[in-house]
Amino acid sequence: MPPPSSLKQEFLKKWMMGLHICSSSKKNMSILERKKAIKLSADIALASARNGTTCWSQAIIVNASQDDQDKILVQHVLGRESERLMKKGSVLPLTSNKRIRSRKILRRSCGSIRRRARKTIATSPPKVVAISIAKKLIRKRTQLLKRLVPGGKFIMDEISLIEETLDYIISLQAQVDVMRSLANAS
Amino acid sequence: MERIDGTGARSVQKTPEEEATALESIQFTDEIHRLISAPSDNASSFTALLEMPPTQAVELLHSPESANLISNDTFKPPHMEDFKGRLHFPTNIALVERAARFSVFAGEGSNNTNIEKNSVETALNDSSANLKKAVKSEPAETESSQPLVSDPTVETKSAKRKEREKKAKGSAKKSKTAANESSDDAEKLPYVHVRARRGQATDSHSLAERARREKINARMKLLQELVPGCSKISGTALVLDEIINHVQSLQRQVEFLSMRLAAVNPRIDFSFDSILTAEGASLMDSNFPSIVTPLMWPEAQVSGNRQPYQQQWHFDTLQQQVWGREEVCHNYITPENSLLSYDSSANSATLHPNQLKMEL
Numbered sequence: 001m002p003p004p005s006s007l008k009q010e011f012l013k014k015w016m017m018g019l020h021i022c023s024s025s026k027k028n029m030s031i032l033e034r035k036k037a038i039k040l041s042a043d044i045a046l047a048s049a050r051n052g053t054t055c056w057s058q059a060i061i062v063n064a065s066q067d068d069q070d071k072i073l074v075q076h077v078l079g080r081e082s083e084r085l086m087k088k089g090s091v092l093p094l095t096s097n098k099r100i101r102s103r104k105i106l107r108r109s110c111g112s113i114r115r116r117a118r119k120t121i122a123t124s125p126p127k128v129v130a131i132s133i134a135k136k137l138i139r140k141r142t143q144l145l146k147r148l149v150p151g152g153k154f155i156m157d158e159i160s161l162i163e164e165t166l167d168y169i170i171s172l173q174a175q176v177d178v179m180r181s182l183a184n185a186s
Numbered sequence: 187m188e189r190i191d192g193t194g195a196r197s198v199q200k201t202p203e204e205e206a207t208a209l210e211s212i213q214f215t216d217e218i219h220r221l222i223s224a225p226s227d228n229a230s231s232f233t234a235l236l237e238m239p240p241t242q243a244v245e246l247l248h249s250p251e252s253a254n255l256i257s258n259d260t261f262k263p264p265h266m267e268d269f270k271g272r273l274h275f276p277t278n279i280a281l282v283e284r285a286a287r288f289s290v291f292a293g294e295g296s297n298n299t300n301i302e303k304n305s306v307e308t309a310l311n312d313s314s315a316n317l318k319k320a321v322k323s324e325p326a327e328t329e330s331s332q333p334l335v336s337d338p339t340v341e342t343k344s345a346k347r348k349e350r351e352k353k354a355k356g357s358a359k360k361s362k363t364a365a366n367e368s369s370d371d372a373e374k375l376p377y378v379h380v381r382a383r384r385g386q387a388t389d390s391h392s393l394a395e396r397a398r399r400e401k402i403n404a405r406m407k408l409l410q411e412l413v414p415g416c417s418k419i420s421g422t423a424l425v426l427d428e429i430i431n432h433v434q435s436l437q438r439q440v441e442f443l444s445m446r447l448a449a450v451n452p453r454i455d456f457s458f459d460s461i462l463t464a465e466g467a468s469l470m471d472s473n474f475p476s477i478v479t480p481l482m483w484p485e486a487q488v489s490g491n492r493q494p495y496q497q498q499w500h501f502d503t504l505q506q507q508v509w510g511r512e513e514v515c516h517n518y519i520t521p522e523n524s525l526l527s528y529d530s531s532a533n534s535a536t537l538h539p540n541q542l543k544m545e546l
Contacts (some may be wrong), residue, residue, distance in 0.1 A: 035444050035448035037448075042440065060248040145426065145430055169409075169413070169436065183447055
């Protein structure tokens with residue numbers, strides 16, 4: 001993880017590049033189009049500032065490169081590394097297939113556990129019930145977090161989910177700081 | 187031993203009562219084993235209780251609630267879990283000493299409390315290898331204190347209890363000789379403070395599981411430090427709630443800021459010089475007050491990229507900043523503000539120019 005200031009500078013540079021490309025490709029935009037372009041280029045810049053090393057940045061790049069028009073932008077912003085990252089991005093769905101399968105297996109086994117747990121809950125002492133409720137709460141929140149972090153669906157284990165979240169929060173914070181200072185300046 | 191023998195003879199006379207209490211205690215310990223995640227402490231305290239003369243043991247066991255209270259108060263497992271991150275052996279010992287002072291066993295004299303302390307120490311030290319050895323080397327010296335039993339089911343249960351007793355005694359003995367060594371070991375080894383259930387958790391799977399949990403805890407702590415106002419909250423679910431809220435608010439801020447930028451700037455290309463000065467200042471202020479960071483990009487990067495941007499600036503300055511337009515944009519923003527609640531700094535930043543205009 002680079003220090004936040006260099007991350008910000010990298011992000012700003014790439015964002016400006018992306019904005020320049022956007023504006024040169026299309027002259028007269030409505031406010032919503034402008035907003036969309038700004039947000040997209042900011043996201044791509046953020047992802048490319050992290051060099052596509054993390055899951056969430058890869059997911060952003062892959063999501064952006066689904067659309068043809070945005071693909072050009074992604075390629076321009078990423079520059080030399082675009083081929084590598086795109087390739088990496090294409091690797092992601094492949095692994096995700098495997099992960100989906102394993103998730104199915106996991107769910108099946110979880111189901112049996114849950115059934116067993118339901119049986120035991122009726123007769124178990126209150127402390128055990130409390131523990132199971134706490135576990136359920138945590139599971140729900142973990143799933144919500146997975147939905148929030150881009151590419152979080154493909155993250156299976158909790159350690160890497162937390163790491164991704166850490167990285168994502170730091171990057172988002174940098175993005176928000178840069179955007180706010182820009183908004184205040186202009 | 188002599189004392190126990192004598193009381194053993196006494197205990198023959200009142201076998202039924204003794205049996206009942208033994209049964210009770212067995213069920214109780216089993217329940218505790220099921221209930222509490224770190225049962226070794228309780229078990230050891232219980233065996234300490236069983237090692238006392240039967241009369242007192244009977245007295246104590248007739249009020250299991252109080253015993254439960256004691257064991258739960260003194261050796262609260264969640265607290266130990268909290269301590270796990272930063273292992274303080276001295277504090278643990280202090281805790282044990284305090285527990286011994288406040289417990290009912292305090293009247294028993296130093297002998298029992300010593301045993302208790304030592305057994306707790308060994309339980310903390312995750313020395314199940316020691317336990318196995320202890321089981322082998324232990325002579326059948328607790329035989330005499332066993333009550334006469336006729337029921338076969340009770341027999342098996344009491345055999346279990348005997349086993350547990352033996353283990354605890356052995357570990358206590360062992361730890362008397364090597365108490366200092368074990369505390370030294372605890373400081374050297376990384377996973378010693380992650381305690382294992384007795385009989386479990388020494389195989390590689392549960393060791394790996396424990397290491398994983400450690401990792402998760404460490405990263406959660408990092409996250410807690412990162413998210414503002416989250417460091418005081420305990421409880422994984424609440425912390426996760428805070429993290430989710432933070433991520434959501436950041437994402438919403440990005441949305442809002444991009445909307446604002448789109449509203450303020452008629453063209454997507456922003457002017458660059460004002461950004462750089464403001465950006466550099468804010469970077470210096472917010473993150474590195476002490477470290478001197480370069481305000482601009484390094485020269486090597488700049489030399490290649492700068493020329494087109496400079497041209498861009500001149501172009502922009504010619505075209506930019508029509509006041510009326512900006513006013514319109516601010517008017518556009520205000521409903522946005524009232525609808526969505528962002529954090530206060532963003533609000534104040536956007537409201538400020540509006541207020542100024544109102545005053546004018």
